[in-house]
Amino acid sequence: MPQFQRFDPSLCDFPRPAVPLLPTFRWSDLRLAAEPATRRVLDQRTGARRFARGRYALHAAYRAAGVGPRGTLLAPAYHCRTMLDPALALSAPVLLYPVSRTLAPAIEDIRALVARSTPAVRVLLVPHYFGWEQSPALMAQLDVVCRENDIVLIEDCSHAWQIAAKRVATGAAQRVLVASPYKFFASEEGGILWSSPARAGAQGTSAGLRDELKGLRSMWTGRRAGAGALPRLTGRPPAAQIARGADLTETSDAPSGMYARGTEGRDACAVACWVMRRTAVGGVVERRRANYRRWLAAVAALSGARALYPVMPADCAPYMFPLYLERPDPDFFLLKKMGLPIFRWDEMAVSECAVAADYRLRLLHLPCHQTLSEQQMQWMISVLGEVLR
Numbered sequence: 001m002p003q004f005q006r007f008d009p010s011l012c013d014f015p016r017p018a019v020p021l022l023p024t025f026r027w028s029d030l031r032l033a034a035e036p037a038t039r040r041v042l043d044q045r046t047g048a049r050r051f052a053r054g055r056y057a058l059h060a061a062y063r064a065a066g067v068g069p070r071g072t073l074l075a076p077a078y079h080c081r082t083m084l085d086p087a088l089a090l091s092a093p094v095l096l097y098p099v100s101r102t103l104a105p106a107i108e109d110i111r112a113l114v115a116r117s118t119p120a121v122r123v124l125l126v127p128h129y130f131g132w133e134q135s136p137a138l139m140a141q142l143d144v145v146c147r148e149n150d151i152v153l154i155e156d157c158s159h160a161w162q163i164a165a166k167r168v169a170t171g172a173a174q175r176v177l178v179a180s181p182y183k184f185f186a187s188e189e190g191g192i193l194w195s196s197p198a199r200a201g202a203q204g205t206s207a208g209l210r211d212e213l214k215g216l217r218s219m220w221t222g223r224r225a226g227a228g229a230l231p232r233l234t235g236r237p238p239a240a241q242i243a244r245g246a247d248l249t250e251t252s253d254a255p256s257g258m259y260a261r262g263t264e265g266r267d268a269c270a271v272a273c274w275v276m277r278r279t280a281v282g283g284v285v286e287r288r289r290a291n292y293r294r295w296l297a298a299v300a301a302l303s304g305a306r307a308l309y310p311v312m313p314a315d316c317a318p319y320m321f322p323l324y325l326e327r328p329d330p331d332f333f334l335l336k337k338m339g340l341p342i343f344r345w346d347e348m349a350v351s352e353c354a355v356a357a358d359y360r361l362r363l364l365h366l367p368c369h370q371t372l373s374e375q376q377m378q379w380m381i382s383v384l385g386e387v388l389r
């Protein structure tokens with residue numbers, strides 16, 4: 001049974017993030033007509049099938065590939081729970097492969113794990129973390145391993161909408177792809193699975209009125225959250241007064257609370273699809289890249305942290321800014337207490353991968369999305385400077 005380590009912040013009394021972690025809806029990001037590239041990529045004739053989230057797209061992909069009591073999922077040791085949840089929902093065993101410090105899959109370990117796994121590995125999951133494309137040479141080698149062993153390679157583009165779009169648009173999507181458009185667009189939800197049209201299966205049930213209203217409401221509240229006043233900076237809070245929470249080790253073979261079995265087969269709500277189709281993608285990519293560069297410049301001057309990816313390739317549309325902390329305690333607690341928006345994969349299945357164990361508490365994911373204002377960027381950079389200089 002998998003063992004998980006989970007950081008429980010309930011005693012820490014952290015405030016809500018002062019800046020939205022994901023893009024919020026703005027009319028100014030939309031075009032009058034649907035963006036042709038997105039329309040094509042979402043077309044069912046490309047083998048696209050829509051879900052409420054990427055995790056349900058993964059569920060359908062795992063199931064189609066034979067992941068279950070007699071088929072193993074081989075996933076990266078650095079992961080979030082929702083990448084494993086769909087396999088646990090299928091009662092499947094999960095194996096974890098190690099990753100390098102740049103989060104590249106360790107191919108020799110993958111070969112060894114495939115050779116000794118019982119039941120046999122049916123899916124190899126490879127994420128393009130934070131929007132950075134894994135090397136094509138490595139992907140080609142992984143293709144060979146998968147072909148020789150009857151394994152489906154799923155490219156996890158949950159952080160990399162533009163990589164999925166590129167693959168689909170150029171017809172180069174020979175692998176199965178999964179994406180989470182709600183991380184790229186200001187849509188309440190969305191998960192897409194691309195496989196060969198023959199394997200994609202029928203589109204699931206439509207979202208009901210309740211989910212549509214929820215989508216609309218979140219568009220509205222998201223907009224207000226994006227316009228909220230920023231807390232005044234009054235220096236670092238005293239570290240000794242912040243409760244540290246609890247780091248727990250638990251065993252479970254059930255999906256986490258972030259996975260709803262009842263949502264597995266349903267489409268993303270129509271309002272989310274409408275936002276995806278109408279968003280002017282070029283502007284989104286430019287603003288994400290500009291914000292990423294702002295983070296890079298700000299972090300270069302800090303002693304307490306460094307960028308995981310200091311170089312941004314020309315075609316990269318970053319999802320978030322991964323920042324490695326030298327002193328996660330107290331710095332993570334100080335940053336959270338000051339309201340900095342932070343994702344951190346601090347709930348993770350235990351593995352032998354030293355990088356995953358290290359990054360679990362040290363690697364922060366900071367927003368660089370298109371709807372951050374200049375003031376919000378400046379405020380976040382000031383908070384970081386206050387704590388990490």
Ligand SMILES: Cc1ncc(COP(=O)(O)O)c(C=O)c1O
Binds near residue numbers: 083180191
């Ligand atoms: C790399 C990766 N893959 C898959 C998922 C699951 O995606 P979703 O949140 O759309 O269910 C996540 C979620 O954060 C993720 O980070």
